[in-house]
Amino acid sequence: MNVIYIHTHDTGRYIQPYGEPVETPNLMRFAESATLFRNAHCVGPTCSPSRSGLLTGMSPHNNGMLGLAHRGFQLDDYEKHLANFLKRNGYKTALSGIQHVAPDEGMIGYDHILGCSDKSVSKNDRDMMNAKAACDFIKSEHDKPFFLSFGMWNTHRKFPEQDKYNPDYVKVPHPIMDTKENREDMARFLSSAHFMDTCFGQVYQAIEEAGLRDRTILIFTTDHGIAFPHMKCNLTDTGTGVSLIMDFPSNHLKGRATDALVSHIDLYPTICELLEVDKPEWLQGKSMLPIFSKDEAINEFVYSEVSYHAAYEPKRAIRSNRYKLIRHYDIHKKPVPSNIDNCPSKDQLVESGYLEYTVSRERLYDLYIDPLERVNLIDDASYQGIYESLLDNLTFWQVQTDDPILLGQVAKPDGAIVNRLDCISPEADEFEEDGIR
DSSP: OOEEEEESOTTTOOOHHHHHHHOOOOHHHHTTTTTTEHHHHSSSSSSHHHHHHHHHHOOOOOOOOHSSSGTTTOOOOOGSSSSHHHHHOEEEEEEEEESSSSSSSSGGHHHHSSSOOTTTOOOHHHHHHHHHHOOOOOOOOOOSSSEEEEEOTSSSSSSSSSSSGGGGOOOOTTSOOHHHHHHHEEEEEEEEHHHHHHHHHHHHHHHHHTTTTEEEEEEESSSSSSTTTSSSSOHHHHHHHHEEEOOOTTTTTTEEEOOOOEEEEHHHHHHHHHHOOOTTTTTTSOOOOOHHHHHHOOOEEEEEEEESSSEEEEEEOOOOOOOOEEEOOSSSSSOGGGGGGSSHHHHHHHHTTGGGGGOSSEEEETTTTOOOOOOOTTTOGGHHHHHHHHHHHHHHHHHHOOOEEEEEEOOOTTTOBOOOOTSOOOOOOBBBBOOOO
């Protein structure tokens, strides 16, 4: 079977198959013939760490991707990348569009690098050119099975201007204030998502026209939550929750949704099992095949983390179906503004005094009672046993995976760029020499 991995920037679950008022009919058509994961999470709600987890099957603190690739962070070993693993198992590999796990795409080792990565070209034009390149590759002659990664710049900020949606009738996402400026911002996101769906639809149609639908493992996902405050770069579900739609020829869960708790790191071992190739010893996730065959749970817990985004903000989370524990490890007790993408809702928060808020060192949520994660139960005596159990399991995972945060501050690699903690904008040239403070 071929493997086609289609991914977006900053989309979360804000697409039509998850019930959101977003026009993504092509993704809806795919979901209706595939399996929709309603409870999928990334391993790190920032761009490069998230993708690194999926593409190596390891936590970011194990694969080396502690921060953003375009700021100088990179994998410890690109031979562990899924593309190179599949290449060693007889696959032709190709990349069209964004990759975001290497400072330079040539470092990864793809056989073919297609399309356009020139940032002077508009985001929409890049995505359209890369969709066409992916389509041409899919329809070309292949003497061996292939792995294709097609990555879109949409729905990353800055959103293109739009006239498709009337902001007066747009719903802003929770937990963003409903204002004129935020509705206009969300309307631009919706337009970006619609354009992304158009590009996905072209590639999906090419797969069908080439007669490869029944010979392909097809995956659609995104890196993390949408680029609004309290979402991207946060360990709440609004940050870690991702869209994930997957299909393959022998899928017994076609056309259905599952509530099974899964992580991006579960995809690598699943692909290995489907292709009947030996799993590499470094994998940390679990095969999802029991879900596809019996809708059977595979994870009691999933984990997510942040070390660096624009600035240093170390935190870790453990999540079960019902509970979540988030721990912050830095001594800084205020929000880190450069880790929030610039946008109208961020401006509103800053102007309203948000940066003076105190960040809780630990947060415990009962997701059955409080799915929006508003009530911190860390001091509730009736949840003390739950807290201790989650903390024990989180600590066990950290010890088993040699999480460097257990030894103190996590150092950035030489040459990587990191903003100061008091820097407001991630785009400002206000950097730290040591990456800490």
